[in-house]
Amino acid sequence: MSATLTASRRATLHRRVRWIVGTTITYNVLEGIIALWAGAAASSAALIGFGLDSAIEVLSAAAVAWQFTRKDPERWERPTVRAIGIAFFALAAYVTIDAILALSGVEPVEHSPVGIGIAVASLIVMPALAWIEFRTGRELGSRSVQADAKQLLLCVYLSGTVLIGLLLNSLFGWMWADSVAALVVAALAVREGIEAWRGDVESPFEVLSELGEHR
Numbered sequence: 459m460s461a462t463l464t465a466s467r468r469a470t471l472h473r474r475v476r477w478i479v480g481t482t483i484t485y486n487v488l489e490g491i492i493a494l495w496a497g498a499a500a501s502s503a504a505l506i507g508f509g510l511d512s513a514i515e516v517l518s519a520a521a522v523a524w525q526f527t528r529k530d531p532e533r534w535e536r537p538t539v540r541a542i543g544i545a546f547f548a549l550a551a552y553v554t555i556d557a558i559l560a561l562s563g564v565e566p567v568e569h570s571p572v573g574i575g576i577a578v579a580s581l582i583v584m585p586a587l588a589w590i591e592f593r594t595g596r597e598l599g600s601r602s603v604q605a606d607a608k609q610l611l612l613c614v615y616l617s618g619t620v621l622i623g624l625l626l627n628s629l630f631g632w633m634w635a636d637s638v639a640a641l642v643v644a645a646l647a648v649r650e651g652i653e654a655w656r657g658d659v660e661s662p663f664e665v666l667s668e669l670g671e672h673r
Contacts, residue, residue, distance in 0.1 A: 463597070471598050475526050478591045479519040482610065485583060486512040486519070492576050500570035504640060507556040508577070508620045511549055511613065518545045518609045522602055531600070538602035539654055542609060546651030549612070553644040560637040569628045577621035584614045605654040612650055615643050 463471070490512030497505030521541040525534045588610035595603030619639035626635040 468598070471594055472526055472531065474594050475591070475598070475603055476523060478587060478594065479523040479526075479606070482519040482587055483516050483523070486515040489576055489580060490516070492572065496570050496572040496576065500568040500573060502568070502570055502573060502624070503556050503560040504620050504623050504637065505570060505573045507553060507640070508616060510552060511616055514545045514549050515609060515613055518542050518606050522606045525602055535600065535602050539605050542602065542605040543651045543654035545609065546612070546647045546654055550644045550647035550651065553616070553640050553647065557637040557640040557644065561634055570624055574621060574624050574628075577617045577624065580617035581614060581621065584610050584617065588614065608650055608654070612643070612647055615646060616640070619643050
C-alpha cells in the first residue's frame with residue numbers, strides 16, 4: 459500500500475507519526491510519575507510495575523520518533539522493530555519478577571483511588587492512540603510504527619490487569635489477583651516480542667480495520 463502514496467500524503471503520515479509518538483511519550487511520562495507515586499503510597503507492587511512499564515512505553519515511542527527524524531525513515535525499519543521487540547522482552551521479564559515477588563506476600567497493598575483512576579485513564583487513552591497509530595503504520599507500510607502500536611495495546615492489557623487487581627484488593631482483599639493476571643500479560647509480552655523481532659506485526663485490530671475501510 460505504501461508504494462502508491464504520493465509524496466504529500468507520505469509527508470502527512472510522517473507528521474502524524476511524530477504527533478502520535480509525542481503524545482504517547484508525554485502521556486506515559488505523566489502516567490509513570492503518578493503510578494509510581496501512588497504505588498509507593500499504597501505499597502502496591504503492581505502499580506509500581508505499571509509505572510515502570512511506562513518507561514518502556516516511552517523508550518518504544520522514542521525509537522519510532524528517532525526513526526522518523528531521519529532523512530529516510532524506511533531505511534531504519536529493521537533496527538527500530540528490533541528495539542521494540544527488546545522492549546517487549548524487558549517488560550515481560552520485569553512483570554514476571556514483580557508478579558512472583560507480589561505473590562510471595564511481601565507486604566499488604568492499601569486501597570489506591572489514584573491508582574484506579576490512572577488505570578482507567580489508560581484504558582481510555584491507549585486504545586485510541588494504538589488504533590490511530592496502527593492505521594497510520596499500515597498505510598505507510600511501516601512495521602516499526604505498527605509494532606509500536608502493539609506495544610501500546612499491551613499497555614492496555616496491563617492497565618486492565620492492574621485495575622482488576624486493585625479493585626479485587628479493595629473490594630475483597632485479594633492481593634494475589636493482579637499478580638496472577640500480570641503473569642498472563644508477561645506471556646503476551648513474550649509472544650509480541652518474538653513477533654516484533656521477526657517483523658510479524660499482524661494487527662489485533664484487523665477485523666475492525668477492514669470494516670473501517672469498507673465504509
